[in-house]
Amino acid sequence: MGKKEIRLHPGKRKKHGGYAYLSKGTIPENRAYIERYLTGVREGLINDLGPEEKDLTAAQIIIIDRVVTKLGVIRCIEEHIRENSVMKGHDLAPSLRKSYLAYNNSVRLDLTALGIDKRKADEALNLREYVAEKYDGKGQGDKDD
Numbered sequence: 001m002g003k004k005e006i007r008l009h010p011g012k013r014k015k016h017g018g019y020a021y022l023s024k025g026t027i028p029e030n031r032a033y034i035e036r037y038l039t040g041v042r043e044g045l046i047n048d049l050g051p052e053e054k055d056l057t058a059a060q061i062i063i064i065d066r067v068v069t070k071l072g073v074i075r076c077i078e079e080h081i082r083e084n085s086v087m088k089g090h091d092l093a094p095s096l097r098k099s100y101l102a103y104n105n106s107v108r109l110d111l112t113a114l115g116i117d118k119r120k121a122d123e124a125l126n127l128r129e130y131v132a133e134k135y136d137g138k139g140q141g142d143k144d145d
Contacts, residue, residue, distance in 0.1 A: 027072065027076070028076070031075075031076055031079055034072065034075045034076065034079070037071075037075065038068050038071060038072050038075075041067070041068055041071055042064060042065075042068045045064045045067065045068075045114070045116070046064065048116060049064075049114060049115075049116075060114060063110050063113055063114055064114070066110055067107055067110045067111065067114075070103050070106055070107050070110070071107060073099075073103055074100065074103050074104060074107070077095045077096070077099075077100050077103075080095060081093060081095065081096060
């Protein structure tokens with residue numbers, strides 16, 4: 001009787017954790033620092049639009065939450081790539097090839113839908129108003145408007 005060959009399972013292959021974040025809603029332990037980033041992003045977006053969550057519509061909250069989820073996946077992929085490689089043999093790493101650009105584009109579209117690109121312009125100070133406030137009505141120039 002010959003010896004029976006024992007094959008050990010090599011263990012779970014390390015992945016980026018982005019899809020686990022999507023399905024379970026938790027960041028992998030080795031990437032816990034990403035949660036602070038995502039919390040800051042969510043708070044920042046709410047402040048940009050709100051300034052408090054109660055000031056937002058349901059649609060805005062949904063889009064913000066989707067942005068945060070997608071950014072979680074993106075950051076997990078980026079960290080995995082930093083730890084491993086952009087290339088797998090002669091090809092681009094699968095996590096970059098399959099969905100990385102799609103997630104980034106989706107976030108861009110969500111931010112556009114929220115109107116983030118317009119927010120700062122909406123708050124731009126009118127020069128005439130600034131001069132009127134600063135100089136107590138003096139130096140307003142023409143009053144044709």
